[in-house]
Amino acid sequence: MKCNLSFYSIRKSKTDKVYTYDLKQNMAIHSWSLYNCINIEFNIDNKTFIKHSGSWFEVDNNYVEKVNKFISNIPNSEVVLPPFLEEYTTQECYNKIVAEIGEDIVCMDRKFVYIENSKFEFCDLLSKDKYIIHVKPWTRSATISHLFSQGRVSADIVFSDESITQQINDSIKEAGGMEAYFINQNDNNLQYKIVFAIIYEWNKTMAERLPFFSK
Template identity: 35%
Template sequence: MDDILIEEVVNSYKNGLKTIGNLKNKSISAICSKTGNVLMSWTAYKCIYGEISLGGNAYTIHNGKWYEINNDYVEKINSDYDDTPISSISFDECPKKYTENQYNNLFVSNHSTNYICMDNKLIRYGGGRSSIEFCDILSLDNKIIHVKKYAGSSALSHLFNQAFVSAQLIKYDDFIDKVNSKITSITSESSYFVDQSKKYEIVIAIICNDEDKPNIPFFSKITFSNLKRRLKVLDYKYSIKSILKKD
């Protein structure tokens, strides 16, 4: 699902956007490209995410609700995000209509000597029907890469949770065996095999319109700060990077 650009929403009003009521009365729908059926709908107002300063106070809007945030806390979270290392990986640009899976396969095919694609290589673990995706892309130099198209806070929360669960599970030998079995089905290069003795870097890669570091909502910065703290406890390095979406 592509981003909803505020410029396009504003330009859709024939008589101009004049009040909050205009946003609350406009419906935005996700339509299936194959059937033309409406999958989900929201008001334009609920699609707005952002932060503003007014009268010396900080506010953020999330899913149609405004929240006042302590200024010191805002500064702390923003500073923590700004200090996050930017990944050294030179990601290719993502063609506009590509899905995450298409992009992952494109990137790996362009850099096949250093990366393998683990996207959709689901691993049964934890009993029942539970299945887990170890990562989207794995590098020869021990970078575990998780890729997601930017689509709001909920999508980013899913991305961060996936990264943490994966990082936790590779502390267990039986999960590592399952990961390495998947790797064996992709490549004969044993250097890719997951090993607890290796020092891994968890890379969060977000397909978006930003250069270098993604501009994510404040609530997502809070979630990401929690992820970094957990990864540090587990003795992982971490970084973040934008994957620039082509116009």
């Protein structure tokens, strides 16, 4: 179905709503204006403009260059993962294959840890050398935001509570990892390295492609 947007206006986008719908409760539980859901980043006359969550920003170009330089200087991981091939139909499929063909890597995809009423994945892949790997195909900005959020939450809570660490170790054991993979509360957290494995096709550097607010 094609939509004719020729008569659509900014004013109308501010009144039209986007909803999240709970199928169990058969009701909408959250709503936002369409305008606030549209994020844009572009350059005009060598100036950077960003619309994010309904607000407009002009970013100083010197600051943009400084941030891009910082991102460009983040070293590539020493972990080498195979390319994402067309026959790997899903991220879950890819993670399982990496664990099968890789040495000293276990697949933690879909292994959930529970905190109160929330659940999260500690990581997608875990190496015996203490690399905590988060994998995500880059389809849109929201997927990258989710990836970085997953990495931050994982890093924040992994050593925060012994019961959480035990859940993680139970998941590692369930995934086939031996004791050498286990997280130890007494470990120095600097021994661990977080890796973001971002799958994308474009021939651009990470600094060039990442949305500014993701940087």
